Amino acid sequence: MEVTEEAREDGISIVPSSSLTVDVSLPLSQIKPRIIDLCRSLFKEWSCLEDSRFSVETVSGGITNLLLKVSVKEDNGNDVLLTVRLFGPNTEYVIDRKRELQAIRHLSAAGFGAELLGVFGNGMVQSFINARTLSPSDMSKPKLAAEIARQLRKFHEVEIPGSREPELWNDIFKFLERASALKFDDSEKQRKYETVSFREVYDAVAELKDLTELLDAPVVFAHNDLLSGNLMLNDDEEKLYLIDFEYGSYNYRGYDIANHFNEYAGFDCDYNLYPDKDAQYHFFRHYFQPDKPHKVRDEDLEALYVETNSFMLASHLYWALWALIQAKVSPIDFDYLDYFFLRYNEYRRRKETCFLIARTYLTNS
Known part of the structure; x- marks a missing residue:
């Protein structure tokens, strides 16, 4: 399949687009003909292919998206593999x-x-990556941790046009405003929601913002959601892929790393799996100098350690408030209210130690 470049913008190809939308709530049997129509609409060379040339199957149904694997048999006999990503309903509230x-x-x-091969009303079409998704336990393995650090450093060096102001606190305060004005039809959800002290949460956000600003952390284009599901590995080629950039923005370097470390907790949210200082230093060395990790200066390691573990608290606050909004708008069967309390309580459990480390560092530097 060839994608015709219709124009270029800042040296970047403009891909085919369609206004078609696909209802993500439909069963696969009803989604399939809509996906076939979408492919014919986007890619002119497929416009006359019969339905039998297309195969559509579910790859995963995550918290915000539905991923589909599409196989197309072209006239020349080639099989082309695509990934179609359908945005979940109401995700515009948080993305x-x-x-x-x-x-x-x-x-x-x-x-x-x-x-990126094409875009449409509520999703995008991308090339298919032949690789496996990492498990949470994979991320802490020293060899993989080093490769993730190397790739993340390269990712942080990509320049994206537009404002380079960090989005973290804008997003958190926006989430806080929305989260504090919810009303639940379910009486039990409303009761749990009303136990949240938004004055306390606001004060926590403001205090942490003031502290992190003293660290003068570098601003990079950050992934902001580097959990195991957004990391793929081709074992044969030993090639690592960072995927799914829906939360990407200019942000603080330490936040992106800390958010990744928080994801060591895995699906069971066991935050005791958060990496210790030695494991963090291993990651930092390969982030700073992939070719000579042991040449990294001690002061650089210490500075990034303080930066990362201060923004670790921000990661908990961000996803806690995100969860409150999702509890109201998401159709997915997941206890987002409990997830709020899980993340917020982890922030409170870690706060004293992290603040002490940061303030001691700032006093001595």
Whole structure:
């Protein structure tokens, strides 16, 4: 399959687009003909292919998206594999899709994630990555941790057009405003929701913002959601892929790393799996100097350690508030209210130690 370049923007190919939408709530049997129509609409060379040339299967149904694997048998006998990503309903409340689409064009051009092939009303079409998704326990393995650090450093060096102001606190305060004005029809959900002290949460956010600003952390284009499900590995080629950039934005370097470390907790949210200092230093060394990790200066390691573990608290606050909004708008059967309390309580459990480390460092530096 060839994608015709209709124009170029900042050196980036403009991919085919369609206004078609696909209802993500439909069963696969009803989604399949809509996906076939979508492919014919986007890619002119497939416009006359019979339905039998297309195969559509579910790859995964995550918290915000539905991923489909599409196989197309072309007239020349070639089989082309695609991934179709359908955005979940109401995800615009927590994801800036315009920001995502702008970023993904440049990240794809820089070699990150799957190649962007087309966009449509509520999703995108990308090349298929022949690799396995990592498990949470994979991320802490020293060899893989080193490779993730190397790839993340390269990711942070990609330049995305537009404002380079960090989005973290804007997003958190936006989430806080939305989260504090919810009303649940379910009486038990409403009762649990009313136990949240938004004055306390606001004070926590403001205090942490003031502390992290003293660290003068570098601002990079960050992934912001580097959990195991967004890391893929081709074992034969030993090639690692960073995928799914829907939360990507300019942000603080330490936040992106800390958010990744929080994901060591895995699906059971066991935050005792958060990496210790030695494991963090191993990651930092390969982030700073992949070719000479043992040449990294001690002061650089210490500075990034303090930075990362201060922003670790911000990661908990971000996803706690995100969860409150999802509890209201998401159709997915998941206890988002409990997830709020899980993340917020972890913030409170870690706060004293992290603040002490940061304040001691700032006093001595």
